[in-house]
Amino acid sequence: MDHSARTMLGDKASKSHLTVNTNGGEKPHVWSSSEGGCQIDIGKQIFCNRSLNMKNIIAVGFDMDYTLAQYKPETFESLAYEGTIRKLVYNLGYPQELLEWTFDWKYMVRGLVLDKKRGNILKMDRHKYVKVAYHGFKELSKEDKVGTYGNTLIQDSFDEPDYALIDTLFSLAEAYLFAQLVDFRDNNPGKVPQGTDYSRMYKDVRAAVDLCHRDGTLKQMVAKNPKRYINEDTSIVPMLKMLRASGRSTFLVTNSLWDYTNIVMNFLCASRTSDGGITCNFDWLQYFDVVITGSAKPGFFHEGKHANIFEVETESGMLLNTDNGTPMPQVGNTSPKVLLKGLNKSCRVFQGGSVGHLHKLLSIESSSQVILCLMRFSMLETISMEIFCAARRFLQLRLLRNERDLVEDQIHHLKWALKFESLRNDEKQKMTSAVGELESHRDQVRLAHQQAQWECHQKFHKIWGQLMKTGYQNSHFAHQVERFACLYTSQVSNLSLYSPDKYYRPSEDFMPHEFHILPL
Numbered sequence: 001m002d003h004s005a006r007t008m009l010g011d012k013a014s015k016s017h018l019t020v021n022t023n024g025g026e027k028p029h030v031w032s033s034s035e036g037g038c039q040i041d042i043g044k045q046i047f048c049n050r051s052l053n054m055k056n057i058i059a060v061g062f063d064m065d066y067t068l069a070q071y072k073p074e075t076f077e078s079l080a081y082e083g084t085i086r087k088l089v090y091n092l093g094y095p096q097e098l099l100e101w102t103f104d105w106k107y108m109v110r111g112l113v114l115d116k117k118r119g120n121i122l123k124m125d126r127h128k129y130v131k132v133a134y135h136g137f138k139e140l141s142k143e144d145k146v147g148t149y150g151n152t153l154i155q156d157s158f159d160e161p162d163y164a165l166i167d168t169l170f171s172l173a174e175a176y177l178f179a180q181l182v183d184f185r186d187n188n189p190g191k192v193p194q195g196t197d198y199s200r201m202y203k204d205v206r207a208a209v210d211l212c213h214r215d216g217t218l219k220q221m222v223a224k225n226p227k228r229y230i231n232e233d234t235s236i237v238p239m240l241k242m243l244r245a246s247g248r249s250t251f252l253v254t255n256s257l258w259d260y261t262n263i264v265m266n267f268l269c270a271s272r273t274s275d276g277g278i279t280c281n282f283d284w285l286q287y288f289d290v291v292i293t294g295s296a297k298p299g300f301f302h303e304g305k306h307a308n309i310f311e312v313e314t315e316s317g318m319l320l321n322t323d324n325g326t327p328m329p330q331v332g333n334t335s336p337k338v339l340l341k342g343l344n345k346s347c348r349v350f351q352g353g354s355v356g357h358l359h360k361l362l363s364i365e366s367s368s369q370v371i372l373c374l375m376r377f378s379m380l381e382t383i384s385m386e387i388f389c390a391a392r393r394f395l396q397l398r399l400l401r402n403e404r405d406l407v408e409d410q411i412h413h414l415k416w417a418l419k420f421e422s423l424r425n426d427e428k429q430k431m432t433s434a435v436g437e438l439e440s441h442r443d444q445v446r447l448a449h450q451q452a453q454w455e456c457h458q459k460f461h462k463i464w465g466q467l468m469k470t471g472y473q474n475s476h477f478a479h480q481v482e483r484f485a486c487l488y489t490s491q492v493s494n495l496s497l498y499s500p501d502k503y504y505r506p507s508e509d510f511m512p513h514e515f516h517i518l519p520l
């Protein structure tokens with residue numbers, strides 16, 4: 001992920017902040033409209049990790065897939081899953097019975113880590129302690145978990161090549177398939193191709209998924225029927241219009257190539273005909289100053305990286321050489337048409353390049369003047385649900401924790417007295433039985449605390465619990481969001497609900513000792 005440019009993370013299309021028009025259509029509110037500027041529903045608010053004064057931002061950029069284009073995992077990821085299975089069977093020699101397997105698109109969540117060698121899937125807290133661990137679909141016992149991953153500060157880094165981070169929604173199908181294959185190999189050791197260990201299976205799944213993205217397996221299907229795979233979001237165009245009216249440049253940087261980008265952006269931005277159809281044209285380009293396709297992120301953001309940048313001739317999809325983004329006449333074709341065409345266009349489309357080219361094209365001097373809306377990490381659950389549940393849970397769990405700590409302290413006192421004080425026999429007996437009673441009470445409170453905590457987590461996800469927490473600490477995933485994003489929100493078009501000049505400020509930090517002065 002880009003560390004230099006300001007980033008904002010968003011996810012998940014939702015439908016509040018829309019009013020129903022007299023003709024039944026949905027009309028989104030934007031901050032600048034007469035209905036705008038009102039109280040924003042918590043599920044649509046933008047949260048701030050680090051200060052960001054929009055007044056200093058001169059260009060706002062967007063990633064396309066899973067940011068502007070919110071794929072429907074139930075259809076899109078299922079497509080990836082089925083395509084991957086077919087490649088495993090027909091290209092890589094896995095048994096035909098895999099074709100019968102089904103995909104539970106809700107099972108995996110982002111923020112998990114795959115242990116390729118051991119066939120395990122892990123959820124970690126922000127200190128990288130493994131808190132939930134599954135081997136395939138079988139939960140590891142506490143002993144196995146601690147035995148394998150330890151509970152001390154000296155830990156594995158949980159990075160590539162032995163581990164893989166499930167950090168995008170694109171990875172959910174491959175993680176699920178990996179778990180299925182782990183179970184399958186354990187139960188049918190002779191059925192997987194010879195010499196296939198867990199790491200090899202992961203490599204095969206990765207290669208098959210990769211091929212699905214490259215050979216048209218997914219994109220052809222989406223192009224045929226975008227509505228089946230992508231959520232419509234009527235707030236995108238008003239958001240882009242408002243940003244541009246405020247004087248900001250807008251740009252798109254996508255790893256997708258031009259043909260697919262054009263289809264998806266048309267679907268998201270084009271006005272619908274009366275029968276709900278879309279006319280495919282290039283009108284959506286009016287909402288951007290620069291579009292970069294085939295950007296090869298994250299490498300695109302590495303300053304100083306040399307990468308060729310080509311101009312895309314939008315009608316034909318033909319690539320034209322450029323001099324670092326400046327149009328140049330083609331050798332043998334000295335007609336100024338090509339040159340001027342590029343210079344006169346309000347939006348220019350490119351393939352490749354790097355962040356340096358982008359700055360040049362937008363006349364930007366520093367990354368701090370750019371905000372980039374990415375969706376590498378964000379929330380699967382709705383934020384409002386997180387906050388609602390967290391508030392109730394906070395009270396209940398804090399009371400249980402206080403009680404547990406109190407009882408533990410009483411036990412330590414009594415044990416100390418029994419060991420070091422000269423006591424009469426009857427006093428000793430009384431204290432010993434009090435210790436016994438307190439210990440059983442402590443065990444009950446500990447259990448109640450664990451249970452309440454788990455019940456709350458289960459409200460979010462039956463297997464992995466709350467995405468942003470492990471136990472009562474922030475999850476590794478939440479920690480990544482905190483580290484990498486200035487702002488985060490449930491969907492990128494929530495930006496339309498705020499003034500384009502807003503000064504986003506983070507809430508104050510609290511040290512553990514300061515929590516005592518906070519009301520519960």
Ligand SMILES: Nc1nc2c(ncn2[C@@H]2O[C@H](COP(=O)(O)O)[C@@H](O)[C@H]2O)c(=O)[nH]1
Nearest residue numbers: 063064065170209210213214253254255256
């Ligand atoms: N070759 C692969 N392409 C992949 C994979 N996962 C996703 N993708 C493609 O990347 C872009 C993402 O676009 P962006 O707008 O978010 O930059 C999209 O075209 C995906 O199909 C992969 O594993 N291999």
Ligand SMILES: [Mg+2]
Nearest residue numbers: 063064065066
């Ligand atoms: Mg993306």
